[in-house]
Amino acid sequence: MMGPAWWAVLVLLAMADAVAGRFVVEKNSVQVTSPESLKGKYECAIGNFGLPQYGGTLQGWVVYPKDNRQACKEFDVSFKGHKSGARPNFVLIDRGECFFTTKAWNAQLAGAAAILVVDSKDEPLITMDNPEDTGTKHLENITIPSVLITKKLGEDLKKSAENGDMVSVLLDWRESLPHPDERVEYEFWTNSNDECGPKCDMQMDFVKSFRGTAQVLEQKGYTQFTPHYITWYCPEAFTVSKQCKSQCINHGRYCAPDPEQDFSKGYDGKDVVVQNLHQVCVFKVANDTGKPWLWWDYVHDFAIRCPMKEKKYTHECASHVIKSLGLDMDKINKCVGDPEADEENPILKAEQDAQIGHGRCEINNGGCWKETKNGKTISACSHEESEGCKCPQGFKGDGVKSCEDIDECKAKSACQCNGCSCENTWGSYECSCGGNNMLYMREQDTCISKQAASSVGWSFMWVIFFGLVFAGVGAYAVYKYRLRSYMDSEIRAIMAQYMPLDSQEGANQQQHVAHAGDI
Known part of the structure; x- marks a missing residue:
């Protein structure tokens, strides 16, 4: 439906050399309908080139080629159905060695209705993007949809196909519509x-060619x-x-x-x-x-x-x-x-x-590890982009594939005091002391008597009380002394203004005598 727009939807054009922008991994599902052992719905990521059938589905047979399994060169076989009305074929392709767009183009030339690219390692799925500097003229002519599937699902599909099983899958794009109004949302990074x-030239060529299509889709409420x-x-x-x-x-x-x-x-x-x-x-x-x-x-x-x-x-x-x-x-x-x-x-x-990109952890948990146990959910995703995926305190691991609970008790990093007993919990630990009258102090990693703690606490409170009283009395005494001194000096200054002039003259004469003696 979208024509050549989708190869440019989330690509950073022009100024992308300086700053990396945000793009969202757009998901849909692939449902295996046969063989029986693989039946079920699996997650996959939509490639942002070709023509995903948003809001629709497409069913076909899975074919795993005997040669050219990375589809980096043209196929010498045809994947097109030999009879009119035959169910389309989806080609299973290994990731690596060449661009995703090259794989899609070679499969399309051979008559494939879609490609399923098998990830080369266990990792969160990514959006299959077109290369920044393609050098390929076929990019805008790719019309078949492409999805990336997990390594585990890919290996299972390969095994079934090689065993001669009829492998049938359903690509479902209905859930990929981001909002219930059934409009396809996309972002266009431009300049x-x-x-x-060349980037600016490619950008303007895209605007010229897609402008009319984009406007019609927008006016009719599709996008x-x-x-x-x-x-x-x-x-x-x-x-x-x-x-x-x-x-x-x-x-x-x-x-x-x-x-x-x-x-x-x-x-x-x-x-x-x-x-x-x-x-x-x-x-x-x-x-x-x-x-x-x-x-x-x-x-x-x-x-x-x-x-x-x-x-x-x-x-x-x-x-x-x-x-x-x-x-x-x-x-x-x-x-x-x-x-x-x-x-x-x-x-x-x-x-x-x-x-x-705000809310990174809201989108596929930022590609980081996340797990829920006993109603408690812990994630390795940080809202600070620079931190990436990092196992939280109490866990260890790469933060992407897994985070394992650290057994603080076994590691002897907690509850090391005499009489302390340690119990490991998921992501933390709990310490207790022997006897009902003992209280564990986590900050000091020690056990104290509850009675002693109470006694010490009240004694300490009395010391603080009397200390405050004495401090208050002392402060009041100092205040009164300074106030009296201040008032005395103010009174003397005021009285000096009304002293007899002869007294002032006498004082001045005394000063002159004193100064003369100094000479």
Whole structure:
């Protein structure tokens, strides 16, 4: 249904060299209907190229080729059914040696209706992506769906196929629709820069070819897309540098690379950020008016009418394009804000949050280990992206495949005091002391008498009480002394203002005599 869009849905174009964006592993299921020993539903990951039949199903026979099992070259056999109306064949392919897209293309040429790629190791499933620098012209022509299955399921299917069993599977994309409104959601990471070489050319070719399809799908309510733009921030210590000033807006908060990689000529990175911001705001305003598909018109027209080579990559040119589409320029200007302001731009801040990815652990648990026991769930996923998968305290392991409980009692890392007994629990431990009158103190790893603890506790409280009393009395005495001294000095100063002048003169004469004696 989606045409060539899906190879570009979650690919980071243009600026992907600098910052890695977020993509979501899109899952569906493969249901084995025969042989009997393998019957059941299994998880698989959808490749983001070809034509997944979203909202539908496809059933076929599994074929495991005798040769070319990684499908890195063209097949010399046909997988197409020999009779009209025959059930399609799904080719089982081993992972490795070449791109996923190459495998799909070679299988499609041989008549396969879909490919099942068997993972080469036990790991969380990933999205099969198209290569960054393909060098292949067949990418847009791949029409068969592709899924990645686990190594365990793949090995079982291979064994059954090699034994001559009739292996039948059902690919089910109905559950891959992200929301109950049955619209397919996808994200398009793009960039307004038109001078970044082959990536920019490929991006604009895609926009030109898919624009009409995307708009029809959007208008009929089949899809919901969201464009995204990558930026990064300049370290605070360098915000006043020439590089940051030329590549960033909002005092170093949002930056893009210089289009020509030369700060002395042409357009700067900050120009790219501003135009990216315009495109996001066009989408926001168009979406608010119920016409999100106008974004495709704007991006397409802006690239044609406002290219960098003709020195038209400007706010004025962008304004003409926006007005020609009937969009409210005032709303867009308000959305863009002031690029010179020393403050956050909420639109670009949201874009940075999107590329970092919030709620990582909510999506397939971030690809990390997770287990539930006795109603308690423990995960190795951290919401801090930099920490990745890390077994929590009380566990050991790689955090991806497994985390094993540490037996603190056996390791003798807990409950080592005299009279202590240790009982290991899942992820922790519990210590107890012999006798009902003994209390275990975990911080000190010791056992004390409950009665002694009570006695010591009250004695300690009395010491604190009397200490506070004495401290209070002392503080009050000091306060009274300092207050009296202060009042005395104030009174003397006031009285001095009303002393007889002859007394002051006498005092002055005494001072002069004293000074004369010093000479």
